[in-house]
Amino acid sequence: MDDDYRNTEYCEPLGDVRNRKNTVVAMVREDHPRARDMHEYISKNDSKYKNEFIEAYNGKCAYCGVSIAIVPKQFFEVDHFIYRKSPKFKTKADAGFIDNLVLACHRCNHEKGTLEISDSAYEYLHPDKPGIKDTFIRDDDFYIRISDAKKIDLNAKSFYEKLGLGAEVHRLDYLLMSMRGLRSQIEVTSTAYKYMTEAIDILQTKRNLVG
Numbered sequence: 001m002d003d004d005y006r007n008t009e010y011c012e013p014l015g016d017v018r019n020r021k022n023t024v025v026a027m028v029r030e031d032h033p034r035a036r037d038m039h040e041y042i043s044k045n046d047s048k049y050k051n052e053f054i055e056a057y058n059g060k061c062a063y064c065g066v067s068i069a070i071v072p073k074q075f076f077e078v079d080h081f082i083y084r085k086s087p088k089f090k091t092k093a094d095a096g097f098i099d100n101l102v103l104a105c106h107r108c109n110h111e112k113g114t115l116e117i118s119d120s121a122y123e124y125l126h127p128d129k130p131g132i133k134d135t136f137i138r139d140d141d142f143y144i145r146i147s148d149a150k151k152i153d154l155n156a157k158s159f160y161e162k163l164g165l166g167a168e169v170h171r172l173d174y175l176l177m178s179m180r181g182l183r184s185q186i187e188v189t190s191t192a193y194k195y196m197t198e199a200i201d202i203l204q205t206k207r208n209l210v211g
């Protein structure tokens with residue numbers, strides 16, 4: 001069982017995301033040797049860079065785990081983990097280094113906004129770091145929760161609240177991803193597959209209303 005709250009039992013575990021992101025940088029540099037602000041290139045919808053970046057994250061939001069099977073690809077954005085206009089950066093390009101860029105669904109990116117993330121929390125809140133899996137958990141009712149170990153951590157708390165990670169929609173997404181995963185193991189011509197598809201479609205319609 002994967003201990004990553006963003007993955008259902010059917011999701012592929014996240015590989016070496018840093019390495020895969022560096023592949024995207026290499027692609028950009030091959031075409032644009034002087035490129036500095038990676039965001040400028042990777043964030044363009046339907047560009048080969050963005051598609052590769054999406055692949056690096058297994059097509060899932062790095063914060064809530066929703067997949068491109070549930071939320072259309074064009075609603076996925078390249079988020080600056082430390083927000084772009086943070087005083088930490090002198091220029092826009094300074095914020096666009098690859099480690100600071102993360103795949104996020106529109107909802108998570110929008111909710112996160114200009115949240116300040118303290119240096120001390122970087123290791124356990126940055127979604128590429130293994131520490132995030134010990135900060136948040138998926139409970140038995142499919143809610144994303146703060147782990148017991150981080151219950152009294154103020155950085156984890158403000159991050160969780162600002163992004164709205166406890167919201168029902170994330171629960172619904174997890175259910176949908178689980179159902180799709182289960183369906184993938186059923187014979188396509190079976191009655192079970194047909195009913196499963198009907199249930200998924202109903203839930204997906206409800207999900208689309210939530211946003």
Ligand SMILES: [Zn+2]
Nearest residue numbers: 061064105108
């Ligand atoms: Zn998200």
